[in-house]
Amino acid sequence: MLTRLFTPLDIGPATIRNRIVSTGHDTVMAEDGKVTDQLVAYHRARAEGGVGLIVLQVGGVHESARYTSHALMADTDACVDGYRRLAGTAHAHGATVFAQLFHGGAEVMDTADGSLGVSYSASAVPTERFRVFPRAMPRELVREVIDGFAAAAARLRRAGLDGVEIVASHGYLPAQFLNPATNRRADEFGGSWANRLRFLREILESTREATGGALAVGVRISLGEASDRGLGEDDALRAVTELDGLGLLDYVSVTRGTSATLAGSDHIVPPMTMEPLCTTALSRRVKQAVSVPVLVAGRINQPQDAEVVLERGDADAVGMTRALICDPEMPAYARRGDLAGIRACIACNQACIGHFHSGHPISCIQRPETGRERLYGIVRPARRPRDVLVVGAGPAGLKAAIVASQRGHRVTVYDAGRRPGGQVLLAEQLPGRAEFGGAVTNLLEEARRASVPIKSGVTVDTALVREQAPDAVVLATGARPYRPELATDGATVLDAWLVIDGARLPRGRVLVADWRGDWTGVGVADLLAERGHRVVLATTGYQAGETLQQYTRDELLRRLLRHKVETVPLVRLYGADEDTVYLQHVLTDEPVLVPDAASVVLALGHEPDVQLADALQDLAPSERPELHLAGDCLSPRTVEEAVLEGMRVGHAL
Structure with a gap:
């Protein structure tokens, strides 16, 4: 059924095994600008799960490109060993690895000591979202940065990567040079179209020369920045068309939006209120204009949707980044036709881009193992299988039951409601949030596959606990309105x-x-x-x-x-x-x-439902089972904490 999705694709000198791409995204897993064990483990999970191409997060090409305190940097030889280790790990599991090369220009967020740094752009034009007033780049710095892209690409070639991607998307530095609203220069890098294109053209020329044809070289660009002062759709299309005509591109990665404005930035990681496949009409324009493969990203969360994109000719490969954050095994499930087994992304943005914005390693509210692969990436069998009674079939209880059952425990879930799901059943009824209900749909399918029985319409009390005499009780009784x-x-x-x-x-x-x-x-x-x-x-x-x-x-x-x-x-x-x-x-x-x-x-807000917890604590020690609390009955918060605590309890039993 997914015949196109699992065909190989040649991109320059590289061949990817299928058309599924993990596009570049900051993981907040770099330290001191370098690759960490945590970052390697994160990408290992996606390579093992069958992804075709991993595009690593942005690597700064010059010290002035350090846009945040947790940026990954590729501006010195100190980066080579980490990139080599990461690429080798992904290669061992069959994935192809590209890396993004980056300078954000005016788009900076924070520095290591909390002070405001100095930013540079094509011209001294303020940005709206982060309220940055950049300096115009001196000509000498422009040359340094162009050389920095080439030098970084050469380092990644030595590290054994398969390709590099020049980030000209989302209003970052190459786009700031292309855009007449942010480029008011009077030198050879400003004014006419040819001059405004010069910065990106020379980056590509020097990068290709530095890599000697050994690496695929592509560009990522926003075909429309969704801002009245952003780089226009037609100009972005003109840029990639001309660069392709000069033989400088092996592929184009298409996205939308800009980091410079609030409204434009909303398209960087589209929330569930935006339509699926929301950028494919844009990638179709690019595909009709260039001779090289086209990648597209933007709310493509299901493999069957990705197949449609390929079938219509909207792109040659499909970015499914959040789908892979939510379920790194998605490609393997899709390849064997087991679509029901895929944990589908619901585009809530809470623990992926939400964690990035708060400066924490990314994860997923449905899959807290993401970002914690070194702690919870392997489900280890219990040393002694036990009888476990879970009270509450909301996200916390279901996740605890799934993990406990996978470890070999004998688990039964009881829920007082007619339907399992807890507060998710309310959240999905709000306007624009129907997709949120997928969080429970996915958990219920996982519970079914883990052979977890769920008994609905049963109110658990101390008498039932005495009757069942479990070794352990997991209380996930939730909360009630305060x-x-x-x-x-x-x-x-x-x-x-x-x-x-x-x-x-x-x-x-x-x-x-x-x-x-x-x-x-x-x-x-x-x-x-x-x-x-x-x-x-x-x-x-x-x-x-x-x-x-x-x-x-x-x-x-x-x-x-x-x-x-x-x-x-x-x-x-x-x-x-x-x-x-x-x-x-x-x-x-x-x-x-x-x-x-x-x-x-x-x-x-809500107050914890601890009635049963208090009653069980009052039992005589000989009658009291081992107790664990998870989710809102411990402290009312969100689905993210409920699933995370359920997972931790399941591993602790």
Whole structure:
């Protein structure tokens, strides 16, 4: 069925075994600019899983390219051994390895000591997203950087890699030279189109000369930066067409967006609210214009979708990076036709790009083993199989049961609800978040394959525990909505869970009181606006959705703006009566009144459900089984922590 996806592809002197690509992405696993054991283990898992091509994260080509404190660097010979070790590991499992060569120009994030660094660009034009005002690069520095690309490529050739990719995408330095809005130079690198193209052309010329035809040399470019001041789609297409005509390219990798603006950056790692295959129309334009293979990335999460991209001729190979973060064995499952066994990415962006933005090694909320391969990459058989009773079939309980069963324990899951899934069953009902339900769909399939029985509609108490007499009990009983003491004289007040589940409110203005700043408050406000209510979202934070990953938050904020939802920041709920909601400013304690509000929806967090935990602790020592807590009953947080703790408990049993 997936005949095209598993055919080899020649890219310059390299041959990849199939058309599945892990595109370049920062893992936050480099240290002191070098490859680490953690980074090698991360890519080993994807090579073992059957990926065709691994494109390593950006390697800085010059000290001025150190865009963040955890950047991987390729600017000195000290990088060679680490790259060699990484490439050798991937090669041993059949994967081809390219590496990105990079200079971000004005797009810098942080430095090792927390101070603001000096950035350089084609011209002194400020950037919006990171609020950087760069210096115009002196001509001597321009030459140094061009030479730096070539020198870095030569080092990677010595390290045994198969190719290099010049990063001209997402508004980084080569794009800053191409773009007339950011290139106002009057020398040979500015002004005319030929001059603005010169920087990227000379990089490619010097890189090809330095590698002597031994490495594939390609370019990654955004075909449209989704910004009115970004590099235009037609100019990007013109650039790769002319460079291909000069014989400088072995392939083109197509993406969209820019790091320079908030709206443009949302396309770098498209959230679930963006359509799958959202860049394939762009890659089709490139494929029709160039003679070399074209790679494309952007919300291609399923192998059957990748096959469609290839069948339509939109590209020659398909970037499936988050799909591989979520399930590095995806290619192997797809190759043998076992599509149901694939843990499908839900594009939540929480632990992959979200971890990167917070400066932590990337992972996946569905697969916490990602980024932790050296600790949890191997499921080791239990020394003594035991009877394990898991209470709660939400993400924490299911993950604990799966891992415990894989290790040889005899596991049974009990859940009080009619359907397993916990709060995920609520989250998937919010506008634009239906895909989130895949987190439970995937866990249930894993549980089925691990032969874990799930008994729904059963409330576990101490009597049942005594009757079953398990060796260990895993409590994943979750949490319930928190409702503080409030003065609510005559007001209609409902918890967010009830509203999501279909409870109706009186017509009129609704205030949503949001404490955490996560998907609940924003999502409920969006849901109520869709139902026709006038909505006020009152949050204790600086902005709505403050704890969400930026790309996800931006799309939700766009939806609120389109629905004319009023947002009131920095307030806490104090009380309500039949026509007014009373708020209190969190900084000044001054009252803030919202008149003409018919009802209040509470999104004020959750309190752990520890009733059974307390009851079991009260049992006599001879009757008390070994107890483990995981997820919200330990402390209410997110699906990420629930699955992570479930995994840890499963390994600890």
